Amino acid sequence: MSISNQLKFFILLFFHLFPIHRAEVGTAATYNPPYTPTKCFGTDPSQFPSNNLFAAAGDGIWDNGASCGRQYLVRCISAARANTCKLDQTIQVRIVDYAPNSTSKPSISGTTMVLSVTALNTIAVSSPSSINIEFQQV
Numbered sequence: 001m002s003i004s005n006q007l008k009f010f011i012l013l014f015f016h017l018f019p020i021h022r023a024e025v026g027t028a029a030t031y032n033p034p035y036t037p038t039k040c041f042g043t044d045p046s047q048f049p050s051n052n053l054f055a056a057a058g059d060g061i062w063d064n065g066a067s068c069g070r071q072y073l074v075r076c077i078s079a080a081r082a083n084t085c086k087l088d089q090t091i092q093v094r095i096v097d098y099a100p101n102s103t104s105k106p107s108i109s110g111t112t113m114v115l116s117v118t119a120l121n122t123i124a125v126s127s128p129s130s131i132n133i134e135f136q137q138v
């Protein structure tokens with residue numbers, strides 16, 4: 001292999017091992033228990049990660065149900081009140097429900113996703129009804 005072919009090989013290998021999912025900007029609300037039944041997994045208790053970091057998908061990411069079980073990295077970037085975001089925190093949430101039809105209603109409707117209470121409180125203080133987020137599928 002010539003040097004340049006080796007270089008090409010390693011560049012391709014790098015992008016294969018570390019695919020770039022571009023981060024997007026959106027909004028998040030929150031919702032309280034009861035969390036079941038969900039549109040994705042019904043009443044199955046094993047759908048919820050043990051750390052309780054999960055979310056319901058809004059119309060923007062629901063993808064006709066294909067988003068069920070997807071994992072997203074989420075970070076709070078701003079909110080109506082200053083100093084709401086814990087800027088150094090990033091969470092990984094699992095999609096378990098369809099927000100517009102969730103068993104308990106979101107704090108506000110129409111957001112990109114709706115976070116469990118634990119998920120929201122991990123990235124924001126004072127339980128805001130909505131925050132601006134940066135998110136990226138894992």
Ligand SMILES: *[C@@H]1O[C@H](CO)[C@@H](O)[C@H](O)[C@H]1NC(C)=O
Nearest residue numbers: 039062064065098100101102
């Ligand atoms: C959400 O609820 C509406 C109204 O009941 C229904 O028409 C729609 O099919 C539901 N969507 C999903 C994904 O369950």
